[in-house]
Amino acid sequence: MAELAGIPIHIEQPEAEPQQFGNALPILNEIRHALARFAERAEPTRIDLAAIPFGPGDEARLMALLGRGEVEATIDALGPTRVWETRFPGVWVLDYANVEGERIALQIEIDEVPQMLRTQRADITDSLAALDAALASATAADPAAESRH
């Protein structure tokens, strides 16, 4: 049987520029307004890209325009969420995926740090209790601990 790679496939090269349906620039404008609002009164904004009628190529164009900045992070909760700052500081992209790696939401967030990256208050309370418990059991197991108190 012929190897898969042996089957001749003719790929039509797209014209020089990828096809565009003109939906990237309006979003970039919206981001600009949101950034101005944040600069003036520290008001964060989130834009849900699922609600935007993107054609093929529109999203890639928007992402190319936004580019990549200095920060990149992955949150491992209910599948990976990739977060990165764009080349415009304060403009973040959040790409939410499920455990199978399929995208479940794509958002732009305008803020100093995206909400998802912050540790939540309730987690800090739980964390304190967990650390206390860890300390207590470590102390109990350590014969030299008494003298150090």
Add this chain to the structure above:
Amino acid sequence: MATSKTLGESLRQHGVSRRGFLKFCAATASMMALPPSMAPAIAQALEKARRPSVIWLSFQECTGCTESLTRSFSPTVENLIFDVISLDYHHTLQAAAGDAAEHAREQAMNTNAGEYLVVVDGSLPGPNANPGYSTIAGISNYDMLMDTIDGAAAVVAVGTCAAFGGLPKADPNPTGAVSVQDLVKDKPVINVSGCPPVPMVITGVLAQFLTFGTLPELDEYGRPRAFFGQSIHDRCYRRPFYDKGKFAESFDDEGAKAGWCLYRLGCKGPMTYNACATMKWNGGASWPVEAGYPCLGCSEPDFWDAGGFYKALSVPTGSPGDVLLTAGAVGAAVGVGAGLMSRNQGKQAVKHHDKVTADQLEEKL
């Protein structure tokens, strides 16, 4: 059975962290077509939400709606919602059969009287039709529906068959099929139409009930406005071509390759209200128009009889009802004989491997 556990507790028991929960809320807001700023409010409401009991009735249907729902991307949002609702009865998905299954339905009805949701997919033979066309455990669809909705909080008609009669009701409607709203008059009926509906729209409606305990705002066909408020045409990325008058004339001409508007190939986008253009299908991968195929209008009443999938709408825009009525009348004039003929011609075409154009298809239909 509906338990007293809240959704927040239930999720944490599933090992979902608070960040995971925040992500769940962000995706839920997106799914409910709410602005992302609503996520904290959703989180708050969901923390306290109780698991509602859901009874799912499948009548004259192809199981496509359940397929759509269960094939939606997993295992987050939709699945979690299904983990946290209490799906007490669903023919296709439940393990129990026969008496045990019917017993589960009755028990769910008694325990949650006045509070459970009934989801229906499929149309059903009306009260004057022969009930023998569709029965479950010897109970006619009509009797089962009327009996089950008695203590329901609301009824969700999932899919165009349940919402408007769909394929079973298409001319000549041999089983006397009617829709849920034709029969249920004293309970709120929410129509989640589509053939099948976009999975996220099904769960979006359930999520709203779960989150806020309220029913969504509906349009004149009983469909949630959040998802059916705008036409495919108004949200279509090919719209700039429509506005410039650039149309594909066949499925493989230069216009089709350049991604021009599919109006002349029969696109029903201008009279179709659904969420495909933004939510898309297969986890947001694409949707029919993006794949180069005209919208069939599957979320509209009587779309099967609307005059032919490849026939351009005679009236570009306007009230959906009007277009459907005129188009439907044309469709009804084509007799059964023509249908038989087209089937034979189709076989011939396959045999000779003839190429069939949209126009020819249209003639044959």
